Amino acid sequence: MAKHIRLKYKLSQRFEGRNPRKHALIVSIAAIVCLFTLVIVGAFVNVEGLDVNFMAKNNPPSFTHIFGTDWLGRDMLIRTLKGLNLSFWIGVLAATLSVIIAVSFSILSSVNKTLDAVVTWLIDLFMGIPHIITLILISFALGGGLKGVVIGVALTHWPMLTRLLRAEVMQIKSMEYIGVSQNMGKSWWWIGTHHILPHLLPQLIVGFILLFPHAILHEAAITFLGFGLSSEQPAIGIILSEAMRYLSSGMWWLAFFPGFSLLIMVFLFDVLGRNLRKLIDPLNGQKL
Amino acid sequence: MLKIQETSYRYQRERQLFEGLNLTVKPGEIVGLYGNSGMGKTTMAKIIAGYLNPDSGKITVDDQNHHKKSPNPVQLIWQHPEQAVNPRWKMKQVLAEGGVIQKELYEQFDIKESWMQRYPSELSGGELQRFCLARALMPTTKYIIADEITTMLDALTQAQIWRVMLSLKTQRQLGILAISHDKILLDRISDRVINFEDLIKSPS
Numbered sequence: 001m002a003k004h005i006r007l008k009y010k011l012s013q014r015f016e017g018r019n020p021r022k023h024a025l026i027v028s029i030a031a032i033v034c035l036f037t038l039v040i041v042g043a044f045v046n047v048e049g050l051d052v053n054f055m056a057k058n059n060p061p062s063f064t065h066i067f068g069t070d071w072l073g074r075d076m077l078i079r080t081l082k083g084l085n086l087s088f089w090i091g092v093l094a095a096t097l098s099v100i101i102a103v104s105f106s107i108l109s110s111v112n113k114t115l116d117a118v119v120t121w122l123i124d125l126f127m128g129i130p131h132i133i134t135l136i137l138i139s140f141a142l143g144g145g146l147k148g149v150v151i152g153v154a155l156t157h158w159p160m161l162t163r164l165l166r167a168e169v170m171q172i173k174s175m176e177y178i179g180v181s182q183n184m185g186k187s188w189w190w191i192g193t194h195h196i197l198p199h200l201l202p203q204l205i206v207g208f209i210l211l212f213p214h215a216i217l218h219e220a221a222i223t224f225l226g227f228g229l230s231s232e233q234p235a236i237g238i239i240l241s242e243a244m245r246y247l248s249s250g251m252w253w254l255a256f257f258p259g260f261s262l263l264i265m266v267f268l269f270d271v272l273g274r275n276l277r278k279l280i281d282p283l284n285g286q287k288l
Numbered sequence: 289m290l291k292i293q294e295t296s297y298r299y300q301r302e303r304q305l306f307e308g309l310n311l312t313v314k315p316g317e318i319v320g321l322y323g324n325s326g327m328g329k330t331t332m333a334k335i336i337a338g339y340l341n342p343d344s345g346k347i348t349v350d351d352q353n354h355h356k357k358s359p360n361p362v363q364l365i366w367q368h369p370e371q372a373v374n375p376r377w378k379m380k381q382v383l384a385e386g387g388v389i390q391k392e393l394y395e396q397f398d399i400k401e402s403w404m405q406r407y408p409s410e411l412s413g414g415e416l417q418r419f420c421l422a423r424a425l426m427p428t429t430k431y432i433i434a435d436e437i438t439t440m441l442d443a444l445t446q447a448q449i450w451r452v453m454l455s456l457k458t459q460r461q462l463g464i465l466a467i468s469h470d471k472i473l474l475d476r477i478s479d480r481v482i483n484f485e486d487l488i489k490s491p492s
Contacts (some may be wrong), residue, residue, distance in 0.1 A: 176372045179339050184386055184426065185359035195374055 024275040031272035035088075038265060042085030049075030050082070050234075061253050068253035071246060080258045082234040084265055087216045090150055091269075094219070095211040097154030099161065099204060106165035106200075110173060119166065123159045131156050135218055136227045149228045153215045161207040168203055172196050202280035210273035213266040220262060236262045289314055290362060290431045290463055292336055295345030297328070305331055306488035309345070313431060316461040318454075320474030323484025329467050330367075332484075333435045336465070337364035349430060359387075363424035367436040369416035373408045379419055380404040386423040394422045396452055414445035421449070425456070431463040439468065450477050 049065075053073035061068045067076035109119035126134065134156045139148035172178065172195065181191050222228040223237025231238055236258055243254035290313040298304045305328035313319050323329055334340045336347055338360050346353065349361045366372045373382045383389050383404075397418040408416060417437060424432065434453075438446040454477060456462050468474055474481050 176366055176368075177374050180364075180366075180372055180420075180423075181385060182356075183338055183360045183363060185357060186385075187357070198376060 021279065024278040028272055028275040028279065031268045031275070035265070035268050035272070038081075038084060038268075039088050042081040042088070045078055045081050047078065047082075049078040058251060060251075061257075067257040068251075070242075070251075070254055076239075076253065076257060079234055079239055080236070080261050083236040083239055083258060084261060086229075086233065086235050087219060087262070087265070090146070090153070090219050091212045091215040093150045094153035094157065094215040095208050097150070098157040098211055098215075099208050101154065101158040102161035102165055102207070103200075103204070105158070105162045106169050109162075109166045110169045116166075119162070123163050123166075126156065126159045131214075131218060132221060135222055136225065139222055139227050144227055145230060146233075149219050149222065152222070153218055156218070157211055157214055161203075161211070164203060164207065165200060168200060169196060172199050202277075205280065206273055206277040209269060209276060212269040212273075216262070216266055216269075289350060290336075290465075291348045291351075293346055293348070295332075295335060295342045295347065297331060297335060297340070297342050309488060311465075311482075311487065313463040313465050315430065315463050316457055317480075318457060318464045318466055318478045320478030320481035321465060321467045321484055321487070322469060322471050322474055322481065325469075327484055327488070329484055330435055333364055333433045333465070333467060337362050337433050339364065359426055359428045361428055361430040362433060363426075363429050363431070364433045364435060365417075365420055365424055365437045367439060369413060369420045370408060372420050373416060375408050377408070378404065379406055379408065379411065382408070382419060383423055386426045388427075390422075390425075390427075393425055394418075396455070397422050398448070414441045414449070417441065418449065421453075425460075425462075429462075431465070434464055434466045436468055437466075438473075439470070446473070453477075 051074070053069075055073065056065070056069050057071055057073040059065050059069040059073075065075050065077065067080060069075055070079070105119050105122070109116040135152045138155055139152035142148035142151055178191060178195060181195060186194075219228060220235070220237040220240065223235050224241045226241065228237055229235045231242075239258045240255055243251070243258070246254050292309060292311040295309045296304065296307040309332070311319075321329065331340065335342050338347070338354055338356075347362075354360050354362070373379075380389075383394070399415075399418055399422060403411060403415065403419075411419070421432075421437075432453075438449055441449070450473075453462075453464060457464060466474060466478060471481070
């Protein structure tokens, strides 16, 4: 009996320390701080290390060059930071454009059945083709470079979010309290901004953040394949594709550290998005 | 006077729900309506309150059609109050949607000040239904369509709500169309009771 009680006590103790909301909040804040540090350091880092220096070429990782140096003697840590910074801003731009497209389409589809059919067809069309193929096509058609990558990523990543938002709008529109609101003489604009938008906002924020990892990875992928950014830009994809040529000669640090940093950044965004969803999703959190 | 004249409605490819339906509710009168399930009572309630458009016929209040832009003088109260309020709004906001909060009205409904800061999920069905009624009773509201508004409540809460409705009826000259399966309740509160079957002239 005494043993049983002790066990129960331990159980309750274990759960007390783990308030899921608090946990999600702390993790989200930690992820935001990490990402901001990454961006700020990337923006203000000393670019002297990027100068060609044949005295220090092909150095493996050491205390002076933590990520090692490449075949031109450039510091890989600084290149990686600059690359991540560029990836971040491409992610911001592409994800913002995607969210704008998704919101406009979900609102359009709520107007009438014909428009809804058009939007659904477009969603199916874009989701039916693998992202990377559409991405290469669009980026190539626009002549590559920053413009091609951003527009390509933005134009391929809206369907998932649009589908989600469209379903959400349709569900809310059929709720009884919308009818009540209409019958009280409220305009569609009033209902849209007071009833529907506050419901969509959490989905929008979470969708925006979860678009980042996709955008960044796809940017790196098409740059790696040679359809994206031009080679003088310090992008992670460029770094990785150049490192390919030196991997066989045993210079593992050229690919390992930049690739690993990219993974960490993507992971941080994913953690942030999933924890924010726990906090503000209408199904989970009511007291925002 | 709330007049429903020669109103017809059918769902697509289904049998006619009703045809040439006529009904009047005078100010300060409670009309009770009962009938079997699935006969179209709620559909009729929705048509009267302007949620649905009838196939033919018209609904007028004091010989005037209602325009969509202004608050409808006919307000419908739903059976499930928890679906009729925005789950993300505090009760204060819910009440404010009906315009200015009339203090004496929510005192009449025994709505406590402390409930105002709560979310709908933190109130019981009876409490929520009183909020819905207080919200619907805007200064412009002349008629209430009460579609099974106390069916899911216990006898005590039911009595409390109808006592307030009866006093509002004389105070504000409110016209009420009470729809329910509960014939005993309707006999008790209504000035006249109608069987929905007698009301609809079914063609078959």
